């Protein structure tokens with residue numbers, strides 16, 4: 152039984168937010184709200200929002216708060232979020248966190264934990280530049296640490312694996328510096344509100360077991 156169900160995952164790109172989210176969603180049936188995934192879908196569809204976001208994402212910068220905040224507001228109002236939700240990659244700035252608080256108050260919801268996955272920059276860069284994503288499902292692999300059984304093919308659905316355009320070394324470095332400048336202040340923000348939980352474990356299974364201890 153899940154006692155704490157409305158979660159934010161905080162962490163630099165490559166910290167494992169998507170990987171751990173995927174496990175918790177399967178385990179607890181909560182909704183996954185990844186602003187990166189939503190934006191990539193908009194880019195793939197070629198919508199006006201997608202066209203605006205594509206250039207910014209390729210450079211490793213943040214898309215305007217207004218754009219992501221309205222996407223998250225709509226998503227949080229969907230019925231599947233009643234069971235709980237994981238915000239993965241949002242908020243990333245203090246104004247986004249303030250907007251989120253206002254939206255949640257309007258919807259009569261609140262955050263139970265902001266979970267911080269802390270990982271050193273060196274490890275993050277290694278992970279990001281070796282990361283592989285599945286075109287068919289949300290599975291995430293890593294050429295070095297978590298390779299697929301057959302090169303280039305997803306173990307789970309058999310689709311092709313690809314490297315995200317923003318996982319090149321140069322863009323990954325930009326994304327880490329954006330994290331330190333704009334997103335790291337959120338650690339204090341949520342600590343001051345008594346919501347921060349910093350994960351002590353490393354490795355997928357250990358993190359999932361540690362989180363079960365605080366969520367169930």
Ligand code: AMP
Pocket residue numbers: 164186187188190207208209211212213214215216219239240241242243247317326
């Ligand atoms: P992610 O998949 O979370 O690493 O996000 C990929 C890219 O999408 C980021 O580098 C940003 O360009 C954009 N993005 C995702 N979430 C946000 C957000 N909350 N605010 C601004 N930009 C975002």
